[in-house]
Amino acid sequence: MIELVATAESVAQAQAVLTAGVDTVYIGEERFGLRLPYSFSREEQKALVDFAHQLGKKVNVAVNGIMHPEKMKDIPEYLAFLKEIQVDEITVGDPGVIYTMKKNEALQIPYIYDAETMVTSSRQINFWAKKGAIGAVLAREVPFEEMQAMSDNLLVPAEVLVYGATCIHQSKRPLLQNYYNYTELPESTGKSRGLFLSEPKKEDTHYSIYEDSHGTHIFANNDVNLMVELAKLEEENYTRWKLDGLFTTGDAFLSIVELFVEAKEQLEKGQWTDEVAETLTQKVQVLHPENRGLDEGFFHLDPDKIK
Numbered sequence: 001m002i003e004l005v006a007t008a009e010s011v012a013q014a015q016a017v018l019t020a021g022v023d024t025v026y027i028g029e030e031r032f033g034l035r036l037p038y039s040f041s042r043e044e045q046k047a048l049v050d051f052a053h054q055l056g057k058k059v060n061v062a063v064n065g066i067m068h069p070e071k072m073k074d075i076p077e078y079l080a081f082l083k084e085i086q087v088d089e090i091t092v093g094d095p096g097v098i099y100t101m102k103k104n105e106a107l108q109i110p111y112i113y114d115a116e117t118m119v120t121s122s123r124q125i126n127f128w129a130k131k132g133a134i135g136a137v138l139a140r141e142v143p144f145e146e147m148q149a150m151s152d153n154l155l156v157p158a159e160v161l162v163y164g165a166t167c168i169h170q171s172k173r174p175l176l177q178n179y180y181n182y183t184e185l186p187e188s189t190g191k192s193r194g195l196f197l198s199e200p201k202k203e204d205t206h207y208s209i210y211e212d213s214h215g216t217h218i219f220a221n222n223d224v225n226l227m228v229e230l231a232k233l234e235e236e237n238y239t240r241w242k243l244d245g246l247f248t249t250g251d252a253f254l255s256i257v258e259l260f261v262e263a264k265e266q267l268e269k270g271q272w273t274d275e276v277a278e279t280l281t282q283k284v285q286v287l288h289p290e291n292r293g294l295d296e297g298f299f300h301l302d303p304d305k306i307k
Contacts, residue, residue, distance in 0.1 A: 002234065002264045005060065005159065006243040006257050009037040009250075011044050015051055016254050021261035024058040024088070026242070030212055031071060032078060033062025034093075035167060037246050046085040058088035064114045065214050066172070067094045075100055079107040091137065098131065110134045112159065116167070117141055119158075122150035129155040135240065140166045140224065143301045144232065151236045160233060162226040163256060163284070164244025165208070165219045166297060172215040191246075206293065208247065222293030223247065227281040229299055230263055231272055252287045259283055 005024045008014035014025045027048060030039035040048070049059045061082055067075060075097055082090060089110045092098055101108045113119065113128040114137035125136040138147070138158040147160075176189040189195070189211040197207040197218065208219040226233065233239070243260055245253035259280050266272045288294050 002239045002241065002268065003157075004241055004243065004257075004260060004264060007037050007164075007245045009245060009253070011040075011048060013245075013250075013254060014048050017257050018052055018055055018057050020254065020258050021264070022057070022243075022257060024060050025052060026060045026062065026091070028062030029078075031074070032065050032067075033091075034064050034170075034214055035165075035217055035246055036062060037249070042081060045082075045087075049085045049087055052088075053086070060112070061087050061090045063090045063097055063111075064093040067096055068172070072096055076104070076107060079109065083107060083109055089134065102132070112136060116170075120146075122153035125150075125158060126153070126155045135159060137242075138238075141298050143298045143303050144229070146303050147233075147238060148236055151238070154237075157240045158238060159240040159242050160226070160238050161224055161244060161297075162230065162233070162241040163224060163260065164242070164248070165223050165246050165292075167217055168207075168220050169218040170215060174211055175216040176209065176211050206291065208292075219247075220297070222295045222297070223288070224297040225281065225284050225288070225294050226296060226299060227260070227263060227284055228274075228277045229296065230267060230277070234267055247292055248287075248289055252289070256284055256287050259287075 003023045004021065005026050006017045006022045007026045008017060014027060018025055025048065027040050027045065028036050030036060045061065052059045065071065079101065083106065087109060089112060091114045092111045093114045093116065098111065111133055112135040113133040117139045119125060119136055119139045120142050128136060133156060135157045136159065138160055140161055176195070180187045191210040193210065195209050197209055199205045205221050207221055210217055241260065243257055248256060263280055266276055285294060
């Protein structure tokens, strides 16, 4: 079965995407989770778990940051909280978090492995599956040809980004703040600023950049939309689809979610056609932020050309 996973920027939006047909809502706290649209309080996390379970849906909590010592010491308490409120699953990237769960049965929660750009082969995914992972987040840089080659070898489902932004660089260093310190400019470095980088002599490039407690994050020039490729993904058994609303906010993101819910329903009913795919793709393009590009990412690239 196809599973739709979507981020949320508020409790209201989380409830809305679940009601609209999303199977799993992806939330978390900024301290422990990477690149979230919103940092949910403990009370909000508990309320959303209760709400999702009433609908027969799931909550996935992001615990996928690189946990340096100052954060690692707080991980056992956070895992205990997530266990208490009966979170369905967490997304984890730091082996230290996995080790913490392994050595304390009371803290064990089903987890999906997410090491960003390093999750590129069935061998790596299966390594973590044998360590207890129930799934993995496939790197955005894996083209479809390689996805086909690894599909039959996977021991657990691999999540694919079908809509949203792609992070291409993360540094623990506060690169923006260092720049502003050097230039003596008292500027904010958060996501709300809408800052971006452009390549020299390429004014149309738009690499979004911001800082938080995990460091500096830089994003690809274009966001991903794989609406027209969904049938191919389903055929190869990639049926956990992620919708990321980090830079697509409010009603626009909810409307895009609803389009992917419609796509899922059409596929499951056997009513998917090229015409349906093209119509839904055009609707996504209209709703997508005007200042952000949209394409199919690495999907069609020749694997031999990726370095």
